Amino acid sequence: MPGTVVPHPRRGRQGAPEKTTGRQPRSGHGRQCGGCAHARCWVHVRRRQQHEAERGGERATSEGTRLGFLESCWYTLQFLNKQKLLEEIGESWLPYLTPRDAEFHQLWKTKYSKLILRTSDTVPKGLHQVVQDAFLTLQKHGCLFQDLIRIKGKDFFTPVSRILIGNPGCTYKYLNTRLFTVPWPVEGSKIKYCNPEMFDACNALMKLNDYLHNEAVQALKEQSLSETKETKDAGVTNKEQDFSTCVEGERTILEDQSSSYVPRTDCINLKNKTSYNLTLLNYMDPLQMLYLKQEPYFGMGNMAVSWHHDENLVESSTVAVYSYSCKDPVINRNQQEDLRGRDPAVWHVGLKVAWDIKTPGLALPLHPGDCYFMLDDLNMTHQHCVLAGWPPRFSSTHRVAECSRGTLEYIFRQCETALQNLQAESESVALSLKSLEVTIVKEVEGIHNEVEFEWLRQFWFQGKRYRKCTDWWFEPMAKLEEFWKKMEIMLLKETEEDVTENVYCFVESIHKFGVYCIWDPEAAFSHFCSVSTMFSTFYINQQ
Ligand SMILES: O=C(O)CCC(=O)C(=O)O
Ligand SMILES: [Fe+2]
Structure with a gap:
């Protein structure tokens, strides 16, 4: 007779299950x-x-020590790289450019060409309105939380508060924390929201998602065309462009057939790499923060999000960000005209080439309603950070999360x-x-x-x-x-x-x-x- 097995009651505090012990030898013998x-x-x-x-009292990972070891190797490597960089920099800051610098656009075009900005005036007014309302709704209902993340085996709270919204049943893991999407109302789904405002908020972010998807497709297409043109100008024969049209379901997504066609495989790639399945929303009010980390390499000032690559994304997929700082401190910008470096009142996204101290960094100011895109492999070849301004700010970061196991x-x-x-x-x-x-x-x-x-x-x-x-x-x-x-x-x-x-x-x-x-x-x-x-x-x- 098999021994009786009584499953333990679940662990109270987190509701997480506890392992049972099974010390009940039974008679008989089975295998070799x-x-x-x-x-x-x-x-x-x-x-x-x-x-x-x-x-x-730790939050264990399923892979146990094997993963822990690899993870610590990775972190040690990163730490050493960072140390080496800081040593090389010594006492001085590395150079970085902002739009105040004459060479800013040249640097952007040559070293950061896969970073695309769409200023707020190019985004439909109605969309701005519903998205900004959505941010405020989510904040009003206390839906944004600082995440407990783990870096180098230590737990930290993120300075920004976050919420993940996206396809029902999808999750996104970053820095050892798996976030679960608050589902947006995709067609055919039956989702009970706590109140109608919450439905509106999730719906608005889904609309923004569609909009950013189309914009990203467009931007990628333009970029590929400009690359094609550049190679042509350089006298290099490029691949044939006379392929059939690219169809998304019944709908043609790349309609500009007069200039050139895009090969079907490229179209599929294009679609896969811009079909965002979720967005991670960020919020921070710098005035509420006792302490903000200082940007360590360039002297860019207060950081809301430190230098990083976005993880767990489909390879070479585009990241699209809608940025909404609640007020635009215009006056301050004029006052600081003669100063060097970025305006500390204005929110910026910072970019740098990964582990490179020769290429100057880039700080791109973000005004309310601006969108930026990190196309193709930019997220892999470069790191980005978010530089805090003075007003509170929301952002919605749309991603193609790699969720084959998620x-x-x-x-x-x-x-x-x-x-x-x-x-x-x-x-x-x-x-x-x-x-x-x-x-x-x-x-x-x-x-x-x-x-x-x-x-x-x-x-x-x-x-x-x-x-x-x-x-x-x-x-x-x-x-x-x-x-x-x-x-x-x-x-x-x-x-x-x-x-x-x-x-x-x-x-x-x-x-x-x-x-x-x-x-x-x-x-x-x-x-x-x-x-x-x-x-x-x-x-x-x-x-
Ligand atoms: O808020 C932003 O502009 C970007 C935030 C970011 O980099 C992130 O959430 O990974
Ligand atoms: Fe990021």
């Missing part, structure tokens, strides 16, 4: 120990890591795969495993971890923030928790098998020890040690 030794090890190591992480659809599919190894016994409610094969059990463990660490913990860790806008996520989260519980039971069964086998191996080993002793004491000793270590490690891990 050699084949499954690796699997056992893997299970134990993982449980120990998790146990340690929990004891330290949607509800995906994680439910994973659960389905894992639960295929579960069979309900007809005469009892007890659940049992169809296969104890190492690869299958390992896969289930992986999925179990993924659900727990990437979804349940991440969701509950952020408290009840998602309730502020809609209850959309609570039903799928409850479902995921059900799946998690089933997997927990499955894995406990596997663990029981482990216990049995360990006991069996241990006993057998003692027996073998006696046999070995006669002709090979060394082998007997090492055999005994390895098995007993395995057994005691297992036992300790089950405490």
Whole structure:
């Protein structure tokens, strides 16, 4: 008879599930120990890591130490790079340009050509209105939160407050925090918002998303045409441009057929790299901040967001940003005409070539309603930061998030795969495993971890923030928790098998020890040690 397995009650504080212990050896013996030794090890190591992480009050990651090690290598490398840069700079600042400098436009054109600005006057007035209302609604209802992020193993709150809005069921992970989209009302979706204003806000951001998508397509097209022209001017034969029109569904998205056609594959790329699935909204009122980090390389002043590359995006996808600083401090700009450097009253986006101290940086002022685009691979080749001005400011940053492992659809599919190894016994409610094969059990463990660490913990860790806008996520989260519980039971069964086998191996080993002793004491000793270590490690891990 299998031992009775009682799942633990969920952990109260974060609602995150707690691991159960399954120390119930059962009689009988199943498999050969050699084949499954690796699997056992893997299970134990993982449980120990998790146990340690929990004891330290940390938010563990599903990948455990392996990822932790790679992560710390990456951070060390970044740290060393940064140190090297700072050393090279010494006491002085690196140069950067603003529109006040004569060479600003030349620098922009040559070194930052994939940064595109669309000033507010090019954006439809009606769109400005609904988007700005949406920002204020979200703020009024307390929907923006400072995120607890993790950098170099340390936790920080972001200076900016944020909310993620986007396709239903989509998530976006940045700096070890997975954010869950407040769904915008895509066609055919049934979303219950907390109030009608919230619907309007999400709808407005979806409209902005469509607008920015079209603008990005246009900008990319223009850019590719200007590149084509430049190569032609330089006398280089470029690829043929006489391809069929580019169609998005029934609609032609690239209509300018008179100048040139864009190849179909390029069209698909273009669409994939501008089809934003979410937007991360930022808000900060500098006057409410006790302290803001100073830009370290160029002396650009207060930073709201430090230098970074946006992570977790589809490769070479465009990022589009709508910027709304609540007042435009025009007077100050005139007063500071003769000063050098950027106007500290005005919000700017700062750009620099990654790990390069030769190319001057760029600080581009952003006035209320301006939009900027980081086209193609600009986000990879360059870093950007946000330089704070004086008024409060919102921004909506539209992204093509790489969410092959970041949607509800995906994680439910994973659960389905894992639960295929579960069979309900007809005469009892007890659940049992169809296969104890190492690869299958390992896969289930992986999925179990993924659900727990990437979804349940991440969701509950952020408290009840998602309730502020809609209850959309609570039903799928409850479902995921059900799946998690089933997997927990499955894995406990596997663990029981482990216990049995360990006991069996241990006993057998003692027996073998006696046999070995006669002709090979060394082998007997090492055999005994390895098995007993395995057994005691297992036992300790089950405490
Ligand atoms: O607010 C902005 O202009 C950009 C913010 C940003 O870089 C980010 O959220 O990743
Ligand atoms: Fe960014």
